[in-house]
Amino acid sequence: MTEENLKVAVRVRPFNDREKNAKSKLIVQMAGNQTIITNPKTNEEKKYAYDFSYWSHDGFKVDASGYSVPENSKYADQQKVFNDLGSGILKNAWEGYNASLFAYGQTGSGKSYSVIGYGANKGIVPITCEEIFKKADSMKGSDKTVECTFSMLEIYSEMVRDLLGSKAERKTGMQVREDPKIGFYAQGQKKILVDSYDDITKLMDEGNSNRTIAATNMNATSSRAHTIVTVNLVQKYKNEAGKEMAKSSMINLVDLAGSERADATGATGDRLKEGAAINLSLTSLGNVISALADNSAGKNVKVPYRDSVLTKLLMNALGGNSKTIMIAAISPADINFDESVSTLRYADRAKQIKTKAMINEDPTEKLIKELREENAKLKKMLESGGKIDPALLNGTEDNDAEEEALRKQLAENDKAMKSMQQTYEEKLAEAKSMTENLRSTKIHEQAKTIPHLRNVNMDPSLSGTIIYLIEGEGLKKVGSGADSQVKLKGIGILESHATITSTGGKFKIERHNDAKVLRNGKPLTVPSDLVHLDRLLFGTSQYYIFIEPSKATPKDPQATFESMQDEIAKAAGLISKDNKNMTQEEIQCQSELIDLIPHIEEANAISIALDKKVIFTALPVSADARGDYDGKFRVFVSVKNFALGLEWIWTKEKFLNRKSEIVEIYNDLKDDQVIQQEKYKKYDPFYESPDTPTLVGSAMVFPKSFAYMLTSKGDYKILSLKSKEAGLLNVEIIPCNGQGKPLTEAIQIRDPKTELLNKTVTFLITINEIKNLSEKYEDIYCQFQLFGDKTLYKTNVIKGGKDNSFKYSKQFTFIATEQLLDFLMNKCLYIQIWSEQKHAKPDPVASKITTKEYFDREKELKTTCISGKVVINHLLDPEKQKLKDDLNIALIKNQQNETILNNIYKLMHSAGKSPISRETLNKIINAKNDAEVQAILAEYAKNNNVPGKERPTSASSISSVDSEYKGRRGHNKSQACNIL
Numbered sequence: 001m002t003e004e005n006l007k008v009a010v011r012v013r014p015f016n017d018r019e020k021n022a023k024s025k026l027i028v029q030m031a032g033n034q035t036i037i038t039n040p041k042t043n044e045e046k047k048y049a050y051d052f053s054y055w056s057h058d059g060f061k062v063d064a065s066g067y068s069v070p071e072n073s074k075y076a077d078q079q080k081v082f083n084d085l086g087s088g089i090l091k092n093a094w095e096g097y098n099a100s101l102f103a104y105g106q107t108g109s110g111k112s113y114s115v116i117g118y119g120a121n122k123g124i125v126p127i128t129c130e131e132i133f134k135k136a137d138s139m140k141g142s143d144k145t146v147e148c149t150f151s152m153l154e155i156y157s158e159m160v161r162d163l164l165g166s167k168a169e170r171k172t173g174m175q176v177r178e179d180p181k182i183g184f185y186a187q188g189q190k191k192i193l194v195d196s197y198d199d200i201t202k203l204m205d206e207g208n209s210n211r212t213i214a215a216t217n218m219n220a221t222s223s224r225a226h227t228i229v230t231v232n233l234v235q236k237y238k239n240e241a242g243k244e245m246a247k248s249s250m251i252n253l254v255d256l257a258g259s260e261r262a263d264a265t266g267a268t269g270d271r272l273k274e275g276a277a278i279n280l281s282l283t284s285l286g287n288v289i290s291a292l293a294d295n296s297a298g299k300n301v302k303v304p305y306r307d308s309v310l311t312k313l314l315m316n317a318l319g320g321n322s323k324t325i326m327i328a329a330i331s332p333a334d335i336n337f338d339e340s341v342s343t344l345r346y347a348d349r350a351k352q353i354k355t356k357a358m359i360n361e362d363p364t365e366k367l368i369k370e371l372r373e374e375n376a377k378l379k380k381m382l383e384s385g386g387k388i389d390p391a392l393l394n395g396t397e398d399n400d401a402e403e404e405a406l407r408k409q410l411a412e413n414d415k416a417m418k419s420m421q422q423t424y425e426e427k428l429a430e431a432k433s434m435t436e437n438l439r440s441t442k443i444h445e446q447a448k449t450i451p452h453l454r455n456v457n458m459d460p461s462l463s464g465t466i467i468y469l470i471e472g473e474g475l476k477k478v479g480s481g482a483d484s485q486v487k488l489k490g491i492g493i494l495e496s497h498a499t500i501t502s503t504g505g506k507f508k509i510e511r512h513n514d515a516k517v518l519r520n521g522k523p524l525t526v527p528s529d530l531v532h533l534d535r536l537l538f539g540t541s542q543y544y545i546f547i548e549p550s551k552a553t554p555k556d557p558q559a560t561f562e563s564m565q566d567e568i569a570k571a572a573g574l575i576s577k578d579n580k581n582m583t584q585e586e587i588q589c590q591s592e593l594i595d596l597i598p599h600i601e602e603a604n605a606i607s608i609a610l611d612k613k614v615i616f617t618a619l620p621v622s623a624d625a626r627g628d629y630d631g632k633f634r635v636f637v638s639v640k641n642f643a644l645g646l647e648w649i650w651t652k653e654k655f656l657n658r659k660s661e662i663v664e665i666y667n668d669l670k671d672d673q674v675i676q677q678e679k680y681k682k683y684d685p686f687y688e689s690p691d692t693p694t695l696v697g698s699a700m701v702f703p704k705s706f707a708y709m710l711t712s713k714g715d716y717k718i719l720s721l722k723s724k725e726a727g728l729l730n731v732e733i734i735p736c737n738g739q740g741k742p743l744t745e746a747i748q749i750r751d752p753k754t755e756l757l758n759k760t761v762t763f764l765i766t767i768n769e770i771k772n773l774s775e776k777y778e779d780i781y782c783q784f785q786l787f788g789d790k791t792l793y794k795t796n797v798i799k800g801g802k803d804n805s806f807k808y809s810k811q812f813t814f815i816a817t818e819q820l821l822d823f824l825m826n827k828c829l830y831i832q833i834w835s836e837q838k839h840a841k842p843d844p845v846a847s848k849i850t851t852k853e854y855f856d857r858e859k860e861l862k863t864t865c866i867s868g869k870v871v872i873n874h875l876l877d878p879e880k881q882k883l884k885d886d887l888n889i890a891l892i893k894n895q896q897n898e899t900i901l902n903n904i905y906k907l908m909h910s911a912g913k914s915p916i917s918r919e920t921l922n923k924i925i926n927a928k929n930d931a932e933v934q935a936i937l938a939e940y941a942k943n944n945n946v947p948g949k950e951r952p953t954s955a956s957s958i959s960s961v962d963s964e965y966k967g968r969r970g971h972n973k974s975q976a977c978n979i980l
């Protein structure tokens with residue numbers, strides 16, 4: 001037995017297009033086995049030492065075959081990585097040890113590049129397999145034989161699918177069982193005997209294409225599954241006594257799904273609460289790694305392997321009988337700093353794990369022998385004509401249930417045995433016929449000359465795996481219908497979605513009804529030309545490029561999933577066309593937004609299909625609105641149920657979890673699975689109880705006066721997550737004496753930085769009352785942290801409405817360090833407002849409107865100018881949303897403009913805020929176009945002194961807040977005295 005630490009390698013890749021566009025800075029350096037990462041904000045460096053640090057960022061050139069050749073000794077190419085990592089794995093395997101390699105890192109960080117590889121840059125799996133057969137071939141003629149089996153599975157949403165299994169098998173998935181000797185295994189997994197490298201490549205292609213099918217049936221954006229490739233090597237030889245011996249070893253090569261889903265920033269808690277399985281695996285893997293590292297350091301903690309399917313299947317690789325290597329892939333760019341640091345930390349922890357590997361003496365045959373013995377026993381029991389020998393039943397009574405269980409066990413054993421014993425010829429024949437049937441190989445050949453559509457997937461290794469030839473003259477149908485030539489599945493794909501016509505070497509594309517087709521980022525409304533390299537999006541998730549091989553040149557740009565998303569987001573005006581004047585935070589937020597949009601579209605498409613009355617919208621939220629000192633924008637998702645009049649704001653992580661459940665339910669409902677429908681009734685991922693407290697927004701309190709030992713007091717604006725004023729919060733920060741009593745006499749402080757430095761300061765924070773908060777909120781409380789302090793302070797919960805005073809006071813004593821003084825002078829104290837929403841009854845009118853109708857109208861309101869919209873834009877902010885909803889509903893119900901405007905008029909009057917007279921309204925109703933409406937409104941505003949967009953605030957302290965924000969000293973007349 002050998003005990004050794006898990007080997008850890010880190011690899012940094014070149015900048016990708018998005019990072020280049022964002023003019024990213026390089027923040028990773030490597031020296032020897034060290035990886036150094038610089039925090040782009042603080043310029044602080046962090047050093048980590050691993051077994052290997054691979055620099056693959058620059059210093060290479062691409063040769064004619066496409067292989068990246070090193071230009072200097074620093075650059076680590078695929079061969080170097082294989083020599084260090086892969087060859088060790090191989091050596092161990094020949095010696096009879098189990099060996100495992102797993103790749104960890106955020107999506108797109110280069111895991112698949114290292115493990116599988118792209119084109120000429122073959123990764124560890126293909127090179128390892130190639131080497132196995134080189135060696136096996138060299139053994140031919142000797143009395144040693146080598147048998148090699150190949151298997152490939154994927155774990156998606158706690159379901160284990162055999163990527164080499166039949167379609168039906170993949171659909172049902174496999175059970176994970178535990179064997180006392182070999183540990184956990186996927187029952188019935190196909191282990192295909194292979195005798196050449198060629199067999200393996202074909203099987204890998206097949207496995208990959210099955211992944212593709214799974215991915216396209218669901219959606220291109222579904223979070224990727226974990227893929228585990230297992231190569232079993234059995235070497236047979238005779239020992240000195242002439243007895244047949246076998247040495248076996250298992251090589252596990254694991255390509256994990258993107259690690260950002262295991263992000264610790266609040267997502268984990270949410271995720272665990274939601275119980276979303278996709279993310280469970282990586283969270284569990286983190287816990288397993290932590291526990292193993294603790295145990296290696298002498299602690300005795302339980303390793304939670306059983307928490308997820310992934311950790312069960314990796315149990316041997318991580319803590320058991322295996323020599324293991326982890327490769328952690330990172331991005332070189334500043335915009336990915338957080339993710340990269342988290343990967344480096346993970347890797348740092350993993351390197352402390354010790355594994356204990358043993359040489360295996362043919363456990364497979366032993367297992368078969370044992371199963372055979374057990375079966376013989378079981379058969380004997382059953383053959384005794386139902387009368388089972390009580391002695392065989394371990395003393396239990398003979399009964400039907402027992403017999404049933406035995407029969408079941410027998411059948412399972414039989415199945416397991418069959419799958420293990422399938423003969424070489426059978427397996428190979430199966431593999432060959434399966435691979436030969438692979439339509440794709442033939443089609444890929446034809447695609448070299450025939451115009452075609454080629455898929456683009458979020459996972460670049462799946463791009464280009466689906467091809468639809470647009471052959472000959474005439475018409476090709478695109479859609480989910482059985483008669484379609486371009487047969488697409490997925491959300492938002494209609495039976496008859498579009499047609500592509502080819503006449504005399506020219507192509508045209510036309511959409512059907514209101515099917516969603518985007519061409520080069522823009523909605524396709526009229527029949528358009530289709531030309532070489534056109535990018536197409538069908539529905540919400542089917543991304544394709546049109547290729548005309550006769551027009552192709554080596555310089556053709558490669559459209560990627562990211563570039564297509566960027567293009568769509570730019571065309572929709574969701575992101576700015578250039579990012580010259582944007583801060584890093586804004587660029588980061590923008591890229592998060594682009595990544596999120598396809599998911600949002602998908603969730604909306606399902607909401608429409610299931611008529612859930614829910615609309616999802618991406619919402620970038622500033623640090624000020626979130627009340628977070630990190631200064632970052634974060635993308636949230638607004639989830640609005642228009643029938644119930646409720647709106648939730650979810651974190652991106654929570655939304656993605658819910659979305660995967662939404663997709664799952666949608667697929668299940670489509671398959672009409674009764675059980676799933678039951679589950680769906682019990683739990684609805686579109687819904688959240690109004691009783692769940694949500695963040696309404698934050699008040700920014702400026703403590704600058706306090707630095708001068710003056711009370712700072714005022715009504716501070718509450719900024720909602722939508723960056724609107726949501727109300728006012730009355731807060732006081734009162735300087736106190738050493739006994740904690742408010743100061744009663746004034747003290748003069750001219751320069752806090754010198755006069756207060758290192759003195760003890762005591763102050764009282766009092767949160768008085770909340771004003772003007774919308775009536776839909778109830779059970780409101782405030783929550784805050786002081787800058788640099790982790791403790792969370794919460795006020796009592798108030799009902800809202802009339803009862804709006806917290807009467808919360810808390811005293812703090814601090815040493816006035818430079819940081820504290822800096823905070824008091826220049827920063828603000830965030831006080832978050834949390835609240836529940838009032839339960840609402842479904843609105844009978846809104847409930848009759850379908851989600852599709854609402855959604856279309858909502859879109860129209862955004863894109864086209866209608867009189868109603870102009871009026872609404874003229875209204876004061878807080879009323880806008882409600883009026884917009886009313887208008888929406890009215891428009892959908894096909895009411896005439898007059899009725900709509902009447903409603904608005906009534907509403908405005910009931911709110912006492914009408915800036916428009918009835919007479920003006922009549923003029924608007926009769927206006928011919930929007931320009932005319934604008935003119936009427938402008939004239940009315942001029943004659944009537946209508947206030948501008950900004951809501952006038954009665955509280956004069958707002959202006960004092962603003963002036964303090966600009967850095968000027970407030971003029972609060974407060975008491976102060978010298979207590980220091």
Ligand SMILES: Nc1ncnc2c1ncn2[C@@H]1O[C@H](COP(=O)(O)OP(=O)(O)OP(=O)(O)O)[C@@H](O)[C@H]1O
Nearest residue numbers: 013056107108109110111112113118257258459460
């Ligand atoms: N060392 C490298 N040299 C050159 N290109 C690389 C390297 N590593 C990664 N890339 C490129 O970066 C892109 C993303 O890499 P890859 O697909 O391996 O990421 P991943 O971590 O497996 O992502 P996912 O989790 O989505 O599967 C690919 O286009 C790949 O070719």
